[in-house]
Amino acid sequence: MLDTARLNRLPAAPGVGFKPQHFAAIMEDAGPVRWLEVHAENYMGDGGRPLAQLRALAERFAISVHGVGLSIGGAQPLDKDHLARLAKLVGWLNPASFSEHLAWSSHGNTYLNDLLPLPYTNATLTRVAEHIDTVQSTLGRPMLLENPSSYLAFAESTWSEPEFLAELARRTGCGLLLDVNNVFISSVNLGFTPKGYLDAFPLSRVAEIHVGGHDHDADDHGAALLIDSHARPVAPPVWDLLADVLARTGPCPILVEWDNDVPDWPTLRDEACRAEHALQTGAVG
Template structure:
């Protein structure tokens, strides 16, 4: 029986696909028939880890079908790396099992917290940037990487409030995490634009200081414009519409400095038909292709 199980495990292992210089999209099961019927291929697909932590069923059947033909990126949303309490060991093991099962090309999580005691919030909450927070975030990143046996990419947040006990700039905080833990970075360009508008700083200056040499993946998404209680403009990282022109422009600037990096179009609600989402990925791919010969900081580092 044990030999039969081992043979079966070897038989269902997935092929390796490169993601360098590729654009991808969020994978939504409702798009599966259209994806399979399409004559061309999107570069890769990304899924939220927590949607696939059950043992089986339709979600896994859909993802297994996609993984046969495409590389997959796994994006965690509930690890709460920025929280002060220990990481949930059961959640870590479920995450590891998912990584082992699908052999993703990329693995990422958020610089945020979302749990307190036994309460789980439906938000990715910000944290103060200071030495105490830095220490426990680095400890959590080290723990996650050790348990899953893979390097992760840490995503910069979109934020709507700031803390009075912050003593470090966000870019310096993120740079130090990457230095101490060896993790890569996931640069969400829309998050930069949203946070810059909400807090009144320059997105260009933020990107100028950002440690682009550690960026291994990029996210692009749409955002919504609302008003806060004082009637001031407030941008929300909503993932429910096309990428804004200003975010595309920032993306061009990043690639001109960094060179082509695997790029994902995030679209998580108000889902369009597959051709609309595919067109967004094609737009990102066209920009990646224009920068494919520039090399950017990657070549300079080598």
């Protein structure tokens, strides 16, 4: 099995994405939550309330830094200024984990407010591996790479997604962040079975797991289309899939994502309690 301590120092316990409106409640009663995720781009300034809150949280909780703006799958070199700001944050915070998405989000000087898909080809593999190497050498630590939610498949892809991620991990030494909600979304949108995906996924490289909510829609032909909205509770089939994953991996850090239409703290804490129950029993009550 993978030495996850080399990739992160997160406890095998529930975590949640930190939202400033929850700060006081978390400090008073965190419930089962033992670690927090923050998005790197929200904490790249030089001061103010965000950094003051983050410093206070870091004294009590393990912190995971999750990047959303590196565009690690982009065709151009990584933005040196962005990477330098990220290195500064990681340097003083010394988080338990750093992760990014297998996606691209910039073109030239234009930054897009989305995480866009990649064709899984040899050329893409080489480019993404080079970008991961750059990030890891700049930060002085290994990173985790997250599987995306997919809404289309590229005809030119020559690798399956699990094989592509496995080869990236082999070439670069990075770990993987398995987003179970993304697996379920992609399975519905692209028409494959989650079990088959997990059978092929390099679970020995997984150092962190995410679950979150999604929305239901339909495509132009009336077929079901799931959207990775992070705007509602985790759906029952995603909890079921999490139980399947944990049966294969054993205990692992589990993040509950809820980034839009953010609920009050007791509601989010209840979701973390369900994740804790899954860790303790292998099922969700």
